[in-house]
Amino acid sequence: MEQLILASGACDPAAEIICKPENVNELFEFTTPLFSIGPFDFTRTVILTFLAMFVVLAILYFGLRKPRVVPSKFGVMVESAVGFVRDDVAKGVIGPEGATYTPYLLAMFMFLLIANLFEVTPGINFPITARMAIPLFLSLMTWVIFVFLGFAKNGFRYVGDIVWPKSVPIGLRWLVGLIEFVSTFFLRPLTLAVRLFANMVAGHLMLTLLLVSGWVFMSSVGDIGVRSIIGVPWFAFGLGIFLFEIVVAVLQAYIFTLLSAVYIQSSIHPMH
Amino acid sequence: MTLEAADALKGAIALVGYGLAAVGPGIGIGIVVGNAIQAMARQPEAANMARTTMFLGIAFTEALALIGFVLFFIA
Amino acid sequence: MLTLLANSLVLAQEVPAAEEPEGIDLLIPQTSELIAGILAFAIIFFFVWKWVLPAVNRTLEARREAITGQVTEAEKTREEAEKLLADYRKQIADARSEANAIVDDAKATAEGVKSDIVAKAQAEAQGITRKAREEAAAEMERATASVRSEIGSLSVELAQKATAGAMDASAHRALVEQFLEELDGMR
Numbered sequence: 001m002e003q004l005i006l007a008s009g010a011c012d013p014a015a016e017i018i019c020k021p022e023n024v025n026e027l028f029e030f031t032t033p034l035f036s037i038g039p040f041d042f043t044r045t046v047i048l049t050f051l052a053m054f055v056v057l058a059i060l061y062f063g064l065r066k067p068r069v070v071p072s073k074f075g076v077m078v079e080s081a082v083g084f085v086r087d088d089v090a091k092g093v094i095g096p097e098g099a100t101y102t103p104y105l106l107a108m109f110m111f112l113l114i115a116n117l118f119e120v121t122p123g124i125n126f127p128i129t130a131r132m133a134i135p136l137f138l139s140l141m142t143w144v145i146f147v148f149l150g151f152a153k154n155g156f157r158y159v160g161d162i163v164w165p166k167s168v169p170i171g172l173r174w175l176v177g178l179i180e181f182v183s184t185f186f187l188r189p190l191t192l193a194v195r196l197f198a199n200m201v202a203g204h205l206m207l208t209l210l211l212v213s214g215w216v217f218m219s220s221v222g223d224i225g226v227r228s229i230i231g232v233p234w235f236a237f238g239l240g241i242f243l244f245e246i247v248v249a250v251l252q253a254y255i256f257t258l259l260s261a262v263y264i265q266s267s268i269h270p271m272h
Numbered sequence: 273m274t275l276e277a278a279d280a281l282k283g284a285i286a287l288v289g290y291g292l293a294a295v296g297p298g299i300g301i302g303i304v305v306g307n308a309i310q311a312m313a314r315q316p317e318a319a320n321m322a323r324t325t326m327f328l329g330i331a332f333t334e335a336l337a338l339i340g341f342v343l344f345f346i347a
Numbered sequence: 348m349l350t351l352l353a354n355s356l357v358l359a360q361e362v363p364a365a366e367e368p369e370g371i372d373l374l375i376p377q378t379s380e381l382i383a384g385i386l387a388f389a390i391i392f393f394f395v396w397k398w399v400l401p402a403v404n405r406t407l408e409a410r411r412e413a414i415t416g417q418v419t420e421a422e423k424t425r426e427e428a429e430k431l432l433a434d435y436r437k438q439i440a441d442a443r444s445e446a447n448a449i450v451d452d453a454k455a456t457a458e459g460v461k462s463d464i465v466a467k468a469q470a471e472a473q474g475i476t477r478k479a480r481e482e483a484a485a486e487m488e489r490a491t492a493s494v495r496s497e498i499g500s501l502s503v504e505l506a507q508k509a510t511a512g513a514m515d516a517s518a519h520r521a522l523v524e525q526f527l528e529e530l531d532g533m534r
Binding site: 258 | 338339342
Binding site for chain 1: 383394
């Protein structure tokens with residue numbers, strides 16, 4: 001909340017043209033580094049990224065510190081998250097050999113979950129996945145893994161099956177093959193990254209608009225008089241969206257992990 | 273229409289483009305989820321599989337809307 | 348008021364058009380953020396790979412061991428209890444048979460005592476009877492002996508009388524009758 005209000009600090013609802021930052025990117029880019037080590041800039045996003053990392057490490061460490069027969073409530077939560085990724089996502093989607101990919105999927109899920117939940121964490125209120133770096137990196141990782149696996153398990157038949165699918169009538173085969181080729185090798189990583197990114201951007205934008213504008217309106221009763229009532233429904237709606245965004249944050253982390261697993265699975269067992 | 277005017281309208285046109293791009297996937301996702309819910313209601317024991325397939329279908333259907341989103345930023 | 352709303356709403360969407368190069372900037376990751384993301388993910392990945400999953404497996408292993416341990420312990424306890432129960436049963440059976448033996452013994456003893464008493468009583472009774480009979484017999488013998496001596500003395504007396512008086516027929520007859528009366532009176 002604090003940061004959101006800071007972002008609109010220049011706002012003056014009493015003026016004619018109001019609350020319009022010079023650029024929407026101001027809500028997402030914190031380009032001025034807080035400090036730098038050599039060429040490496042520690043911007044707010046960078047620091048939040050490392051904070052997310054420490055939070056993930058702490059959750060996993062304190063949840064699983066000692067092998068206890070009867071775990072604590074927190075331990076049960078962490079264990080169920082680990083079990084969910086391992087059993088439902090890795091083994092459930094990929095199959096018995098999915099256990100190999102559990103570390104990757106689990107690390108991805110936990111990292112994205114915490115990064116997304118930063119959106120609705122009071123005091124932080126910024127999903128670091130609303131910057132393209134992490135979604136793009138993870139989707140490219142998945143892309144590298146599934147392309148590599150496709151070639152490793154099927155040889156060049158992998159590409160052959162995609163561009164010349166045998167199950168399609170011969171007249172349409174080139175068209176379906178082209179679509180499949182583009183879809184598999186270009187759209188998959190792009191949509192994987194953009195889906196998460198776009199959801200987080202939209203969520204952050206909505207929360208910023210509704211909560212900050214509502215708050216600014218409500219708190220400027222003296223300047224604009226009755227018009228400040230506009231702020232109340234905005235703020236209330238913003239609180240509703242706030243709850244919705246919690247669901248979205250968890251769901252997007254799950255979908256990203258699930259789709260990574262599905263893409264890996266489709267390279268191990270290509271559909272004929 | 274002058275070049276400047278066209279330039280000024282560019283963002284608005286991109287916005288309309290994104291809106292158009294979102295229509296198809298919107299309908300498609302509706303169909304996917306609706307059928308997935310039907311499948312889950314008919315065979316609750318296969319709900320897990322239906323859910324996974326539903327997300328997969330949504331992911332494929334959503335691709336166009338996401339491309340529209342990217343193009344909106346690029347335009 | 349409407350302009351107010353409109354202007355606020357524009358906040359999000361108008362800008363990419365106004366400043367053209369800014370829009371795509373959102374889609375291109377900043378170098379430092381990318382490096383930070385890669386670094387953070389790599390650390391998490393290695394932590395998960397080297398520590399978390401082994402820890403989870405260790406936990407599961409510990410849980411499995413604990414459960415099997417509990418099960419075997421329960422089995423052991425059950426066996427012990429069964430052994431104990433069998434012991435008790437045996438002891439009870441032993442005690443019962445012992446009690447039976449005691450009762451039998453007592454019965455036998457009582458039987459022996461009873462027959463002893465009866466035999467003694469019978470013997471006593473017989474002794475009493477025999478004694479009584481012997482006494483009676485002795486009495487009779489003594490009586491007979493005394494009658495015999497009486498008869499002798501009487502006979503002598505009679506003979507003396509007979510010889511002393513005149514022995515006529517009537518006197519004789521009176522003498523005999525007197526003798527018989529005397530005899531009767533003795534009886």
